[in-house]
Amino acid sequence: xxxxxxxxxxxxxxxxxxxxxxxxxxxxxxxxxxxxxxxxxxxxxxxxxxxxxxxxxxxxxxxxxxxxxxxxxxxxxxxxxxxxxxxxxxxxxxxxxxxxxxxxxxxxxxxxxxxxxxxxxxxxxxxxxxxxxxxxxxxxxxxxxx
Amino acid sequence: xxxxxxxxxxxxxxxxxxxxxxxxxxxxxxxxxxxxxxxxxxxxxxxxxxxxxxxxxxxxxxxxxxxxxxxxxxxxxxxxxxxxxxxxxxxxxxxxxxxxxxxxxxxxxxxxxxxxxxxxxxxxxxxxxxxxxxxxxxxxxxxxxx
DNA sequence: ATAGTGTCTCGAGTAGCTAGAGGTTCAAGA
DNA sequence: TCTTGAACCTCTAGCTACTCGAGACACTAT
Numbered sequence: 001x002x003x004x005x006x007x008x009x010x011x012x013x014x015x016x017x018x019x020x021x022x023x024x025x026x027x028x029x030x031x032x033x034x035x036x037x038x039x040x041x042x043x044x045x046x047x048x049x050x051x052x053x054x055x056x057x058x059x060x061x062x063x064x065x066x067x068x069x070x071x072x073x074x075x076x077x078x079x080x081x082x083x084x085x086x087x088x089x090x091x092x093x094x095x096x097x098x099x100x101x102x103x104x105x106x107x108x109x110x111x112x113x114x115x116x117x118x119x120x121x122x123x124x125x126x127x128x129x130x131x132x133x134x135x136x137x138x139x140x141x142x143x144x145x146x
Numbered sequence: 147x148x149x150x151x152x153x154x155x156x157x158x159x160x161x162x163x164x165x166x167x168x169x170x171x172x173x174x175x176x177x178x179x180x181x182x183x184x185x186x187x188x189x190x191x192x193x194x195x196x197x198x199x200x201x202x203x204x205x206x207x208x209x210x211x212x213x214x215x216x217x218x219x220x221x222x223x224x225x226x227x228x229x230x231x232x233x234x235x236x237x238x239x240x241x242x243x244x245x246x247x248x249x250x251x252x253x254x255x256x257x258x259x260x261x262x263x264x265x266x267x268x269x270x271x272x273x274x275x276x277x278x279x280x281x282x283x284x285x286x287x288x289x290x291x292x
Numbered sequence: 293a294t295a296g297t298g299t300c301t302c303g304a305g306t307a308g309c310t311a312g313a314g315g316t317t318c319a320a321g322a
Numbered sequence: 323t324c325t326t327g328a329a330c331c332t333c334t335a336g337c338t339a340c341t342c343g344a345g346a347c348a349c350t351a352t
Binding site: 149152160162163166170179180182183202206207208 | 307308309310311314317318
């Protein structure tokens with residue numbers, strides 16, 4: 001049996017994060033030692049590693065919750081799993097597309113800066129006036145997290 | 147003078163967001179009408195449009211606060227402005243690089259799914275075992291928000 | 293025995309808003 | 323003039339996915 005610290009080290013997840021996952025029901029409540037400390041078995045390590053890996057790939061916790069639920073029913077068809085992964089792929093592609101636009105706009109902006117005074121600064125100028133932009137880099141301020 | 151609603155429409159910013167910006171000191175406290183409603187002049191519209199545009203380009207509010215402070219001192223050298231913009235460009239490039247890795251990993255994952263049962267699902271398998279991955283798609287779970 | 297590290301719970305803080313409750317003000321139509 | 327409905331006000335809480343701190347208890351090594 002592992003303590004929470006060892007489990008964290010094994011799965012490369014910080015201790016408070018593990019407690020957080022338990023709190024929101026992503027991990028089941030852990031067994032406790034006589035001194036009330038959490039104890040974990042092999043299953044918990046697998047599950048936590050799964051979560052960690054999915055997080056690395058940018059899956060939101062809700063999607064991970066669904067994936068975990070599905071992986072607990074091995075005899076079901078895997079369409080649902082597939083569509084979650086595809087949705088994540090689409091989301092990632094969308095973010096990339098948007099960031100590429102931002103990148104080129106920022107490059108243009110930075111390249112135009114001649115290094116003079118703020119008064120003549122192209123960066124400030126461009127930020128103040130959308131009309132300077134090459135493209136419509138997003139009318140929407142979407143919340144795009146990693 | 148504009149009411150908060152008209153200001154919001156003009157700058158494409160939602161009303162609660164404007165109040166939020168005032169609350170965190172990004173916008174100065176607005177004048178009030180006799181009935182205690184906020185009133186804005188031309189300057190406020192410029193400033194809010196600046197903020198909105200910078201947000202579209204992914205600048206965090208703290209950076210925008212700095213940019214606004216700098217744009218209020220037109221006779222200073224614009225090095226600081228330039229370095230904020232360059233930092234933002236670097237951040238965007240970093241996010242793109244990371245997302246491209248995620249994308250290829252997700253594509254591999256999705257492509258391998260044969261559409262059978264969860265038991266044989268490559269998606270679940272790959273998520274459960276990092277060793278299946280082509281690349282190290284990030285040991286770190288950075289908070290990358292756009 | 294004691295020092296030092298690990299663990300416990302609980303609450304608050306992060307970014308950047310967004311939504312809701314419950315109340316006031318304003319502009320336009322009857 | 324009255325009334326309706328939209329827009330406005332303040333305040334609080336919620337969202338994601340954690341992260342940190344306080345103050346107290348547990349465990350390990352010397």
